[in-house]
Amino acid sequence: xxxxxxxxxxxxxxxxxxxxxxxxxxxxxxxxxxxxxxxxxxxxxxxxxxxxxxxxxxxxxxxxxxxxxxxxxxxxxxxxxxxxxxxxxxxxxxxxxxxxxxxxxxxxxxxxxxxxxxxxxxxxxxxxxxxxxxxxxxxxxxxxxxxxxxxxxxxxxxxxxxxxxxxxxxxxxxxxxxxxxxxxxxxxxxxxxxxxxxxxxxxxxxxxxxxxxxxxxxxxxxxxxxxxxxxxxxxxxxxxxxxxxxxxxxxxxxxxxxxxxxxxxxxxxxxxxxxxxxxxxxxxxxxxxxxxxxxxxxxxxxxxxxxxxxxxxxxxxxxxxxxxxxxxxxxxxxxxxxxxxxxxxxxxxxxxxxxxxxxxxxxxxxxxxxxxxxxxxxxxxxxxxxxxxxxxxxxxxxxxxxxxxxxxxxxxxxxxxxxxxxxxxxxxxxxxxx
Ligand SMILES: Cc1cc2nc3c(=O)[nH]c(=O)nc-3n(C[C@H](O)[C@H](O)[C@H](O)COP(=O)(O)OP(=O)(O)OC[C@H]3O[C@@H](n4cnc5c(N)ncnc54)[C@H](O)[C@@H]3O)c2cc1C
Numbered sequence: 001x002x003x004x005x006x007x008x009x010x011x012x013x014x015x016x017x018x019x020x021x022x023x024x025x026x027x028x029x030x031x032x033x034x035x036x037x038x039x040x041x042x043x044x045x046x047x048x049x050x051x052x053x054x055x056x057x058x059x060x061x062x063x064x065x066x067x068x069x070x071x072x073x074x075x076x077x078x079x080x081x082x083x084x085x086x087x088x089x090x091x092x093x094x095x096x097x098x099x100x101x102x103x104x105x106x107x108x109x110x111x112x113x114x115x116x117x118x119x120x121x122x123x124x125x126x127x128x129x130x131x132x133x134x135x136x137x138x139x140x141x142x143x144x145x146x147x148x149x150x151x152x153x154x155x156x157x158x159x160x161x162x163x164x165x166x167x168x169x170x171x172x173x174x175x176x177x178x179x180x181x182x183x184x185x186x187x188x189x190x191x192x193x194x195x196x197x198x199x200x201x202x203x204x205x206x207x208x209x210x211x212x213x214x215x216x217x218x219x220x221x222x223x224x225x226x227x228x229x230x231x232x233x234x235x236x237x238x239x240x241x242x243x244x245x246x247x248x249x250x251x252x253x254x255x256x257x258x259x260x261x262x263x264x265x266x267x268x269x270x271x272x273x274x275x276x277x278x279x280x281x282x283x284x285x286x287x288x289x290x291x292x293x294x295x296x297x298x299x300x301x302x303x304x305x306x307x308x309x310x311x312x313x314x315x316x317x318x319x320x321x322x323x324x325x326x327x328x329x330x331x332x333x334x335x336x337x338x339x340x341x342x343x344x345x346x347x348x349x350x351x352x353x354x355x356x357x358x359x360x361x362x363x364x365x366x367x368x369x370x371x372x373x374x375x376x377x378x379x380x381x382x383x384x385x386x387x388x389x390x391x392x393x394x395x396x397x398x399x400x401x402x403x404x405x406x407x408x409x410x411x412x413x414x415x416x417x418x419x420x421x422x423x424x425x426x427x428x429x430x431x432x433x434x
Pocket of ligand 1 (some may be wrong): 098
């Protein structure tokens, strides 16, 4: 393809990766990002005087796409790798489930249940063709492999934690992809999986990515909310409130329903397809504490009485010295965009989550909490419903020079930066080499 003028809508990891690959091939690229800074879901915020990711982010040793970008932008050497532990909060108690011995000692499951749980994980890790799993509800698949007891005690709380009530509509691809990610290291020949982060968190990554893009000649417009995208006689136009820009090609990276509203001349069928992709949102309370909560990076919660469905202790992975000696904990809850909790103000949400956090960890009281903040995003994860890939909107639209590439195109993986970059690179390749 000859060198062209490209406009990219969205300056998250997807938009930046697409811009980077286009610029490397000599194209003239402009990114439009509504927020004051690039990074999107992977951007950072201030918690008192500490800057770290707004939502928790971890990098896996087997995240080769992410590591490729980190190399390109010159921060791969700042990666720190740590072996982390996993906990379960069950029946009012914390249990470790970080190795085979702890697995065997794990309460509430008998030996047969444990054997079946292990078998389920092995079965999922061996499956190569995920397409067959798209026809099977995740609940059916897990009950079949693990049995009733393990399903009720382990899988159901985990499904609810990650998918809210949407688990009922989700196919077995979801659990397959989750297990594949955790076993990714072994598949790719690495001995074990490790969790990592870049020193300084995603702030370091976003700053370095922005600098690299600028050095490649990419123009990055922040505080640039796109209001309309159109295409007439081979010219694609991006409109902001008071300005317009013409391009040969435009790539839109925002969620489906938003893309549909930005491009009025899409056909009704295309708009419906985009609007029908179901997303889950997240409400995530971040706490800075004066001491650690547990040794676990993730604590899965199987008790349904808590509003949050997991506890992510970032400083079980990240050196607290990175955060001025503070301990950082995230309390996430995944819900649909129409959940009434999204209507409540931040003070209500903060107090509601805090009250439950203090109940869960009685060794803590209000004086141990140095910061509590609420982060929200309404369209985060697409629900991998039955026959998801067949119903997915195409990258190519009926407007020849307008393309939509977003995380809805992750059809055989979980939502993470590695999959986001993989989709960005493979879909862009399809546009450039039809
Ligand atoms: C709670 C949580 C935990 C996560 N944990 C991990 C993890 O541990 N590891 C991992 O690898 N990944 C993790 N992720 C996933 C990761 O954040 C995403 O995969 C990635 O950030 C998606 O990037 P994106 O560019 O596709 O989307 P986004 O980041 O959503 O980017 C879209 C961009 O478009 C902009 N935009 C929207 N509308 C307009 C408009 N009209 N005009 C201009 N710009 C617009 C937005 O501001 C945004 O910057 C997590 C995400 C969440 C929410």
